[in-house]
Amino acid sequence: MGSEVYQQPKKVIVKKFGPSATGVGDEGGFAPPISQPHEALDLLVEAVSLAGYTDRIKFAIDPALSEFFRDGNYDIGFKDDKPNLQSPKQLAELYRSLLQNYPIVLLEDPFAETDWDSWIEFNTNCPIELVGDDLLVTNTKYVQEANDKRACNSMLLKINQIGTISEAIEAANLAYSFDWSVFVSDRSGETTDDFIADLVVGLRAGHIKPGAPCRGERVVKDNRLMEIEAEILAREECIYAGSQFRVASKY
Ligand SMILES: C=C(OP(=O)(O)O)C(=O)O
Numbered sequence: 106m107g108s109e110v111y112q113q114p115k116k117v118i119v120k121k122f123g124p125s126a127t128g129v130g131d132e133g134g135f136a137p138p139i140s141q142p143h144e145a146l147d148l149l150v151e152a153v154s155l156a157g158y159t160d161r162i163k164f165a166i167d168p169a170l171s172e173f174f175r176d177g178n179y180d181i182g183f184k185d186d187k188p189n190l191q192s193p194k195q196l197a198e199l200y201r202s203l204l205q206n207y208p209i210v211l212l213e214d215p216f217a218e219t220d221w222d223s224w225i226e227f228n229t230n231c232p233i234e235l236v237g238d239d240l241l242v243t244n245t246k247y248v249q250e251a252n253d254k255r256a257c258n259s260m261l262l263k264i265n266q267i268g269t270i271s272e273a274i275e276a277a278n279l280a281y282s283f284d285w286s287v288f289v290s291d292r293s294g295e296t297t298d299d300f301i302a303d304l305v306v307g308l309r310a311g312h313i314k315p316g317a318p319c320r321g322e323r324v325v326k327d328n329r330l331m332e333i334e335a336e337i338l339a340r341e342e343c344i345y346a347g348s349q350f351r352v353a354s355k356y
Pocket residue numbers: 167169238290291292293294
């Protein structure tokens with residue numbers, strides 16, 4: 106389904122912005138000339154509809170706000186001519202309105218890694234998965250701190266953020282001990298190694314961020330997942346978490 110949906114935005118982008126607007130970024134995502142968050146989500150809604158999967162696909166977003174933090178505010182006007190400064194409160198309102206209007210189930214790094222107060226405030230009433238990436242850097246010290254402060258409810262796992270597979274698994278187990286979920290991720294600069302596909306199944310993490318099904322270093326993870334699925338199905342041991350992906354580790 107993901108691959109089928111991925112084929113659609115290109116058609117919509119060509120129609121709206123012309124063929125030169127279909128370039129992709131490191132992880133295979135499209136980068137058309139839009140500047141408002143809702144425009145990106147509208148494009149996705151249209152792509153899902155064209156693929157025939159309306160109501161069957163949910164969205165995860167990673168605004169990576171550490172990149173836009175300026176003296177206590179966030180400048181989200183980086184694609185416009187002038188700055189568009191938003192206070193943490195305004196940003197939180199923007200997220201809440203997007204959550205109301207789009208099928209978003211996961212929000213990663215909605216605030217800067219140093220802006221703990223905004224994380225804590227947002228997490229007091231957060232209906233979806235709130236993932237720390239820059240905030241936690243797969244490090245047990247920050248996972249513990251975030252749980253003590255009730256700053257998020259999920260950890261992004263990137264092996265080379267912490268350095269070894271053992272330390273990454275230790276961080277995942279600590280996150281699970283707090284009833285958090287664990288979201289296994291690639292890096293924007295990736296190789297064709299497919300190990301994280303085995304890791305996400307072995308950890309029962311339930312969801313993976315391998316990038317778009319665009320080039321070899323991304324697709325190799327999807328292919329390995331399909332091989333693992335065939336192997337497990339053959340042994341009749343496979344339980345697919347589906348929409349319960351956040352709690353797959355409890356299955
Ligand atoms: C995969 C990501 O990018 P990078 O590898 O650049 O941290 C991310 O931000 O989650």
